[in-house]
Amino acid sequence: MRSALIADEVRVPIDRDADIVTARQKGRELATQCGLLSTDLAVVATAISELARNIVRYAARGEIIVRRVDENGKRGVEVVAVDEGPGIPDVTLAMQDGYSTSGGLGLGLPGTRRLMDEFEIISDFGKGTTVTVRRWKR
């Protein structure tokens, strides 16, 4: 008899608009299993939404990975947004509030950094972008 496994990771391919909602919902489910409470759940889901939308808008295709993390007794959730899009030539500029090339308000990245406890971005022109964020259980 197989015992129930709590999934430690969930991957959602991001191709189109509707995948943004799917990524949020699956991410929220995993975060709930990790024991995060309502405020943290909303925060994580919002961050996933922003990151997933960036993939749709700028990279056309990518993936959102949500996983449970444990570190020194702290427990939390990690979200990784990967794409093989054009990459961000000037990350510093992109991290400033108000900056955007697609006509929006450009609040995606800096805002997402404010939402989460940890934020890391690796991006290079022509090489795609990987954003990793974490939120710890209070």
Add this chain to the structure above:
Amino acid sequence: MQVPILKQGAYLIATVQSALTDEDLKQLRDTLVVSVSKVRARGVIVDVTALDVIDSFATRTLRDVAHMIRLRGAETVIVGIQPEVAFSMVKLGLSLEGIATSLDLEEGLAYLDRKGKGPEHEVRTHR
């Protein structure tokens, strides 16, 4: 995902039932704008109680809705933003400045009624 829109007197009430994709949001915006003109509504309430996430795109769209509806002579009230959602929105740096927000449908309707009665009945002082 269609958002049901009801007419109540001179108001339109759009009640979001579940998570909305970007496409759904755009559709809601367009439908509301057309409907306001069609029925000559004086006010629009968008009930977002069921939304567990309001991100930058949703905020932008709601702002567009309010703006376009104001151009047609009607007032928009967003009601039912959940505490955790409000928290995430402000952390993200999003603002619905200039758009009326109320706790729930009842409060939203009361607000529209007060607004409708004219400036001499306004209790609130504007800053």
Add this chain to the structure above:
Amino acid sequence: MANTQELATAMETRLETIASRLRELVAHLRQQRAQLREEWARLITEAKLLTAMTKEEIFAEATSVYDNYVEALETGTYEALQAYARNLSERIIPRGVETHEVVGIVLLLRDVLARSLFAKYREDFNKLNRILDAYEPAANRIAGTVAVGFVQERERIIREQQEAIRELSTPVLQVRERLLILPIIGVIDPQRTRQLTEQLLRGIRTNRAKVVVLDITGVPYIDSPVANHLVQTVEAARLLGANVIVTGLSPEIAQTLVNIGVDLGKMNTVGDLQGGIEEAERHLGYKVVLTQEQSAAHSA
């Protein structure tokens, strides 16, 4: 092969022997219950343990502990004992009973029972040894179970108290219908700020508040991150349809807010708490009437 079988049988016999010895032991302890319990209670008082409790209370608890103890010896299972230990701890911890006292009384009981076994089997040294073989591991396990149960309960209570203290230090008061006051006192750290925001937003929802008076008279200073968070709290409250009036803004805090780019002209601020409440009531449509004394005080 024969050896394994022999071993198995020997094992069985040994276990059966231990079981029968425990049975004999338990029978003795039940028979001697009254005397042994009294002896134990006397030793507890002599050792100046459980001073927070009256003699009657000690006797009542002693009876329960004794019976649970003997039952654990009899059944060889410790779940019931553990549950009892936590239950007992929940009751006595608020009375101020400490860990060393609980460990102390359980060890005293262990010794009282051991002594009575020495007395009973003093004629037969071998029998005494065999009985003690059965008794000692069980008694030690019991002592351990009770101690651990007590400590776990204590830790749980401490965690709860810490949470309660944190919540108490940021009370959300409903003063009138639709009006909430949130007086903040002391230095606010990031942890408290988060809690403050959650409590406030939940409070707005539960009380259907239309106005919140956020009084920071009691806050000497805040740093930029906390200032930012306060501003965000005010914005979040507005999204829930509530108007926030900030009162008691000291010049220092006003400066901090300006430094982080807040337009104080746009923020609804009033000098003191009283003024803030009056402003709030005006928002809600109440007429504010000053009594003669109050207006005299105001113009003074």
